[in-house]
Amino acid sequence: MNRKALSLAIAATLFAGNLLADDFDPNAKDGGAAVITYQNDVATLDPAIGYDWQNWSMIKSLFDGLMDYKPGTTELTKNLASDYSISEDGTVYTFTLKKGVKFHNGRELKASDVKYSLERTVNPKTQSPGAGFFSSIVGYEDMAASKAEQLAGIEVVDDYTVRITLKSANATFLQVMAINFSFVVPKEEVEKWGADFGKHPVGTGAYSLAEWKLGQQILFKKNPDYFKAGLPHLDSIAFEVGQDPMVALLRLQKGEVDIAGDGVPPAKFLEFKNDPKFKSLVVTGDQLQTGYLTLKTTLPPFDNLKVRQAVNMAISKDRIVRIINGRAVPANQPLPPAMPGYDKDYKGYAYDVEGAKKLLAEAGFDKGFDTEMYVMNTDPQPRIAQAIQQDLAKVGVRVKIKSLAQANVIAAGGSKDQAPMVWSGGMAWIADFPDPSNFYGPILGCDSAVDGGWNWALYCNKSLDALAAKADSMAKPEQQAERTALWKKIFIDVMADAPWVPIFNEQRFTVRSSRMGGSDALYVDPVHIPVNYNYIYLK
Amino acid sequence: MLAFISRRIGYSLLILLGVTFITYLLLFMLPADPARQIAGRSATPEVVAGIRMQLGLDLPFYQQYANYLGNLVQGDLGRSYIQRSPVTELIGARLRPSLELMAAGIGFELLIGISLGVIAALRRDSWADKALMALSFIGVSAPQFIAAMLFLYFFAVQLDWFPMGGYGGFEHLLLPALTLGILGSGWYSRMVRSSMIEVLHQDFIRTARAKGLSRVRVVLRHVLPNAIVPVIPMIGIDIGIFMGGLVVVESVFGWPGIGQLTWQAIQQVDIPVIVGVTTVSAVAIVLGNLVADLVIPWVDPRIDIKKH
Numbered sequence: 001m002n003r004k005a006l007s008l009a010i011a012a013t014l015f016a017g018n019l020l021a022d023d024f025d026p027n028a029k030d031g032g033a034a035v036i037t038y039q040n041d042v043a044t045l046d047p048a049i050g051y052d053w054q055n056w057s058m059i060k061s062l063f064d065g066l067m068d069y070k071p072g073t074t075e076l077t078k079n080l081a082s083d084y085s086i087s088e089d090g091t092v093y094t095f096t097l098k099k100g101v102k103f104h105n106g107r108e109l110k111a112s113d114v115k116y117s118l119e120r121t122v123n124p125k126t127q128s129p130g131a132g133f134f135s136s137i138v139g140y141e142d143m144a145a146s147k148a149e150q151l152a153g154i155e156v157v158d159d160y161t162v163r164i165t166l167k168s169a170n171a172t173f174l175q176v177m178a179i180n181f182s183f184v185v186p187k188e189e190v191e192k193w194g195a196d197f198g199k200h201p202v203g204t205g206a207y208s209l210a211e212w213k214l215g216q217q218i219l220f221k222k223n224p225d226y227f228k229a230g231l232p233h234l235d236s237i238a239f240e241v242g243q244d245p246m247v248a249l250l251r252l253q254k255g256e257v258d259i260a261g262d263g264v265p266p267a268k269f270l271e272f273k274n275d276p277k278f279k280s281l282v283v284t285g286d287q288l289q290t291g292y293l294t295l296k297t298t299l300p301p302f303d304n305l306k307v308r309q310a311v312n313m314a315i316s317k318d319r320i321v322r323i324i325n326g327r328a329v330p331a332n333q334p335l336p337p338a339m340p341g342y343d344k345d346y347k348g349y350a351y352d353v354e355g356a357k358k359l360l361a362e363a364g365f366d367k368g369f370d371t372e373m374y375v376m377n378t379d380p381q382p383r384i385a386q387a388i389q390q391d392l393a394k395v396g397v398r399v400k401i402k403s404l405a406q407a408n409v410i411a412a413g414g415s416k417d418q419a420p421m422v423w424s425g426g427m428a429w430i431a432d433f434p435d436p437s438n439f440y441g442p443i444l445g446c447d448s449a450v451d452g453g454w455n456w457a458l459y460c461n462k463s464l465d466a467l468a469a470k471a472d473s474m475a476k477p478e479q480q481a482e483r484t485a486l487w488k489k490i491f492i493d494v495m496a497d498a499p500w501v502p503i504f505n506e507q508r509f510t511v512r513s514s515r516m517g518g519s520d521a522l523y524v525d526p527v528h529i530p531v532n533y534n535y536i537y538l539k
Numbered sequence: 540m541l542a543f544i545s546r547r548i549g550y551s552l553l554i555l556l557g558v559t560f561i562t563y564l565l566l567f568m569l570p571a572d573p574a575r576q577i578a579g580r581s582a583t584p585e586v587v588a589g590i591r592m593q594l595g596l597d598l599p600f601y602q603q604y605a606n607y608l609g610n611l612v613q614g615d616l617g618r619s620y621i622q623r624s625p626v627t628e629l630i631g632a633r634l635r636p637s638l639e640l641m642a643a644g645i646g647f648e649l650l651i652g653i654s655l656g657v658i659a660a661l662r663r664d665s666w667a668d669k670a671l672m673a674l675s676f677i678g679v680s681a682p683q684f685i686a687a688m689l690f691l692y693f694f695a696v697q698l699d700w701f702p703m704g705g706y707g708g709f710e711h712l713l714l715p716a717l718t719l720g721i722l723g724s725g726w727y728s729r730m731v732r733s734s735m736i737e738v739l740h741q742d743f744i745r746t747a748r749a750k751g752l753s754r755v756r757v758v759l760r761h762v763l764p765n766a767i768v769p770v771i772p773m774i775g776i777d778i779g780i781f782m783g784g785l786v787v788v789e790s791v792f793g794w795p796g797i798g799q800l801t802w803q804a805i806q807q808v809d810i811p812v813i814v815g816v817t818t819v820s821a822v823a824i825v826l827g828n829l830v831a832d833l834v835i836p837w838v839d840p841r842i843d844i845k846k847h
Contacts, residue, residue, distance in 0.1 A: 040806075041803060046623070124589045124590075127577055127590050132579075132586070144585070195618070215636075243705075250696055256703070407572055407576075
């Protein structure tokens, strides 16, 4: 017994000692200041509201959630939670919080803060774009309809324990607990600043906000009391806004800028990527994104499976990738390669003009047909649409392109009698969290095949919906492999119905100066988009 | 005098009312739904409806516009849909840099424009005159975006004379202000040239020369003050054109002014900011013209505003 206690104590010391260094990169150095530029103003740093690729990672560095991901990966880890347990039926999650975690104002984080923060996001008065992520919690409807002030499903057991009850088992709930909208905020600061909390953020994160000069610069300062010892590495980060992306690259060349946040402008991309001086500065990474063409399965002639398959075979994806200067890789299924559940062995519909013609003839369209394609009106989307138009013309399908503002394309996409084809570029779909379910429900499921929804093919396969529901109820850790396999099958089965033509998966390119250190994966982090500021350092 | 000013202020207010009405109407008709924009892609129709109600976007147009005017009178321009901060705060933070750039830019316009105009007029029909006028023509017709990029590349990157954009001291201000000054000076040099030539032909100039005054003294003391009068109302009109130049030049040089804010707001369809910036710009233009009208009689006492 004594021996056991001793070995436990030794293990604990070793573990704590290990925590002092960054266990992700032993070569990391501390200190220094980095300069990062962006063209647009940073909208808000309120975790309940910020929802663009510019503030997404900044918020992750100022605040924390119960869960997070291993840096540079899509692997879920515990963050503010020191432990969690899931009930047998998968509906009750009990989180134990780490002790001694302090907000930037010095107060310790308690379980009541977790409850408050989740309720704040769901509260309609907050106008959070992320409220819908929490719809699985008991009591969501009442609160969303302003009938209740609290979420009935969240219970503060004691200062360091919070229990969340779901309406039904939900395998994605831990992912939701890692999304920015679930991050913990201190009530007193939110009440102090009101609607301006986004300009005066106070969290528990690796950095705190030191200064915000509107339209000029945001300064992050290292949080010396950060609960993950040894992090962050940089003393400060200055985000300079209002910088033209071209000018930012010129300044990076001169050594005035460390990371050009907006990347390389499309027009300059090839020149930049092929220049030996810059080649080593560009980091390429995957994105949880798929660009696709939807075929409205309820609207003739796309209600005919053979027609949809023919369209899939008629489009040369390689050519489209060339049109956007190789900033993507061709796709053959809905899921992007970086997403769990992606099927490496699936070959998809090969490019085959003769085969497409034959299928169209079998479907009774040997003379082809006329149709319309809706597309967003900003470059490069219309150019991509034209490439698709030319490809389809070769098999006799005459496409009229409707190039419109984003809101109009989205509205037309969801309606029953319009938009037989929609090119998703510039709008859909980038995953909110790295789980395959996020690529099904909102864009392929029956529930989203409605007016105003995002399922623009109006695709509805009841048996696949049942399988998806089954997959999402597999919440236990030991079921995860089985669940991923099930999702893999669902997406390949979707392709048999061919409601989409998956075209490509966009890649991400970050440009950083030669003095920046840390694994390349940090600069194209799939979750901390675009860059994981907590782990990067100066060489 | 007082009657003149109050009448002009009355007109100005009417103009501003018209400007806000037109901007608000145009943006109201825009096929963008701010409520959906705020609610995000995972929102249910009920959530969108709730936000629409909170923002008062479900009200008919006249009611929305009346609310806007009511708030405007109290100095409240609403909150940005994207940044969620008060528009007055966003504009306020950028007012000073813009005014600095504007003052320096117009200063350079006048300095370059008037000196070139004077030289061209005195050397009329010489090769210098033709070269300067050709240059001014190129200046006013050059696309501002390209010209600003070229200036930045040549002077800041190649020659390394200036910092590459950003806000700070005088050295940061110089290049964008010079860009604006050189591009806009053409209007002034052409105007000064023609009005100088007109004055040079008048009898009192010949008299001044005949009584033995030096050429320099005649030009500075007798020609210029007479030739400059049409330039003053021109500055008032120019402020409006200048605003357009600010949008481009501020975006290229990373100058944290109103122009940059406008450019971002237009790209993001941030309606409250667009309306706010338009209103503030209209106020600036109206004020500029008012000041120009009041300055003229001070420069040329022959003009009597009481008659207008």
